[in-house]
Amino acid sequence: MRSGWGKLIGGAFALASILAVSAYPAVAQEVSALYKQHCVKCHGPEGKGDGEQLKKVKGKAVDWTNKEEMGKLTDEYLLDIILKGGGGVGKSKIMPSYKAKLKEEEAKALAAFVRSVAK
Numbered sequence: 001m002r003s004g005w006g007k008l009i010g011g012a013f014a015l016a017s018i019l020a021v022s023a024y025p026a027v028a029q030e031v032s033a034l035y036k037q038h039c040v041k042c043h044g045p046e047g048k049g050d051g052e053q054l055k056k057v058k059g060k061a062v063d064w065t066n067k068e069e070m071g072k073l074t075d076e077y078l079l080d081i082i083l084k085g086g087g088g089v090g091k092s093k094i095m096p097s098y099k100a101k102l103k104e105e106e107a108k109a110l111a112a113f114v115r116s117v118a119k
Contacts, residue, residue, distance in 0.1 A: 031109045038098060039110070047117040059094045070118035078111040
């Protein structure tokens, strides 16, 4: 469990990441490219969990556009599942680990993007 300071710093980072993704077109393009390369095949073009690859297996991804469902997930959890994969957080092993494929900053930017999709 993180301390109050840890939560504050984590929240500040998440806010800064979302602002960076939305305020700086170059960052937004980089995150968009990362999403297309690593995520869209399962999570779909709009983050609804309806990607073509996921349709081929027995599994369901979280609908990132669902604000209620996304509200149940912490920023730390989003980063953990990206870096550790589903099996690393006690979920489906269909979600691979991206620890060896992404820099931590890229994973944090993707987590912020995922958070920003909720409506």
